[in-house]
Amino acid sequence: MTRKSPLSRLLPSLLASAILASMAAAASGAPHAKPKPHAAAARKAKPAAAEQAMTTDANGQSVPVLENKAWVLMDFNTGQLLASSNPDEPLPPASLTKMMTSYLVEQGLKSGKHKPDEPVTMSESAWCRGGKDGDSCMFVPLNTQASLMDMLRGVVIASGNDASKALAEHIGGSEAGFVTLMNAEAAKLGMTKTQFANAAGLPDPNNKASAKDLAVLAAAIIRNSAEYYPIYAEREFTYNNIKQGNRNALLYTDPTVDGLKTGHTEDAGYCLTASSKRNGMRLISVIMNANSKQARADQTRVLFNWGYANFEEATPAQPGATLTNAQVLYGVAPEVAAGIAKPWTMVIPKGQAAAVKTEVTLNAGLEAxxxxxxxxxxxxxVANGKTLGEAPVVALADVERAGFFLRLKQRIGGWFSK
Known part of the structure; x- marks a missing residue:
């Protein structure tokens, strides 16, 4: 009689156990089971927008929670802040500073004081020496010249510290002189929490700007430098046989984004000012001190998507249309048509347009x-009992003062009407 080895006696039970385990795994959807195609795609997908962390602001509006030091989302047409976090805190702006440099150059071109083809010299003080200044350079050779328009592209697209300094010296006589112009323009625009110390945004304890102020500056560029604003959407720039891509990642992924500027230093973190236009509505976002390039781009996408999903534009009244007739004392006419003089657009929570009502309040005792x-x-x-905004009501026609006897007649008539 042949005796079976211990191993041969165990084989049947081991095989049976393996078969049972395989059947159990198939029934329970174990990891080694072949996943459905949509399940595999879901694992690779980024978290859905619905998973974005949210909080409630002072107005009861649900707003995104973003990991940075400050951010704002502003409507371009009205200047209205739709949401923000630490909007007025002065922070290092890094190369977002260059928006003021480019804006002053653009305004010089617009006024005719400067020409697109005028030569700008790359001085030794402005020249990029290899990897200095974080490799943020246009790479214009020392003591050579480039056109002012090329230098402008070197600032906006390549974020060149060398181009920024060279333009500052060219326009201001020196970088210090140009910084004086920068701060004067900031004050003119109402950038109350901003102080510039250099033209490129290099680290300096005196170089500070708030997220709200930078949104105001971005709006000024879009509005006042419209002829040159398309430069901010250009994806690449080649100079001296060196091609550099625009650092604004959203220009490559979101066709509604058409500017403006990125920035980064160790103190400032990763910053981004961007603008998007969808269905005629333009929004401006500012992200300050995010922890990576990807984070500043992702956070900007969150803000734009949230803003367009939750707000819409409304026009409560048309300019020139008669809203009411105002009584006028001692005039050749007893009343005057009243309305608004300028277009009035406001941004309201989505879905409330039908609920918007208007109320006219006239000054008492109007006299010709x-x-x-x-x-x-x-x-x-107003909408649902909440005030959304207001606009001045003006006289839509002249009303001359009546002569003595007509005024007397009106005064006597007034006595008897009391």
């Missing part, structure tokens, strides 16, 4: 003469 365009009251827009 009244000039066309004179403010005689206000128009208030």
């Amino acid at each position: 003469p009244i000039a066309k365009g004179a403010v005689i009251g206000k128009l208030v827009a």
Whole structure:
């Protein structure tokens, strides 16, 4: 009689165990089971927008929570902040500083003071020496010249510290002189929390700007430098046989984004000012001190998607249309048509357009003469009992003062009407 080895006696039980385990795994959807195609795609996908962390602001609005030091989302047309976090805190702006440098250059071109083809010299003080200044250079050779327009592209697209300094010296006589112009323009634009110390945004304890101020500057570029604004959407720039791509990652992934500027230093972290236009509505976002290039781009996408999903534009009244007739004392006419003089657009929570109502309040005791365009009251827009905004109401026509006898007649008539 042949005796079986211990191993041969165990084989049947081991095989049976393996078969049972395989059947159990198939029934329970174990990891080695072949996944469905959509399940594999889901594992690779980034978290959905619905998973974005949210909080509630002072107005009861649910807003995104972003990991940075400050951010704002602003409507371009109205200047209205739709949401923000630490909007007025002065922080190192890094190369977002260059927006003021490019803006001053653009305004010089617009006024005719400077020409696109005028030569700008790359001085020794502006020249990039190899890897100095974080390799953020246009790479114009020392003591050579480039056109002012090429230098402008070197600032906006390549974020060149060398181009920024060279333009500052060219326009301001020196970088210090140009910084004086930068701060004067910042004050003019109402950038109350900003102080520039250099033209490129290099680290300096005196170089500070708030997220709100930078959004204001971005709006000024879009509005006042419209002829040159398309440069901010250009994806690459080649100079001296060196091609550099625009550092704004959203230009490559979101066709609604058309500017503006990135920035990064160790103190400033990763910063991005961007603008997007969808269905005629333009939003501006500013991210300051994010922890990576990817984070600043992702956070900007979150803000734009959230803004467009939650807000819309409304026009409560048309300019020139008569809203009411205002009574006028001692005029050749007893009343004057009243309305708004300028287009009035506001941004409201999505879905509330139908609920917007307007209320006209006129100044008491209006007396002639009244000039066309004179403010005689206000128009208030409300929705669901909440005030959304207001605009001045003006006289839509002139009302001359009546002569003595007509005024006397009106005064006597007023006595008897009381």
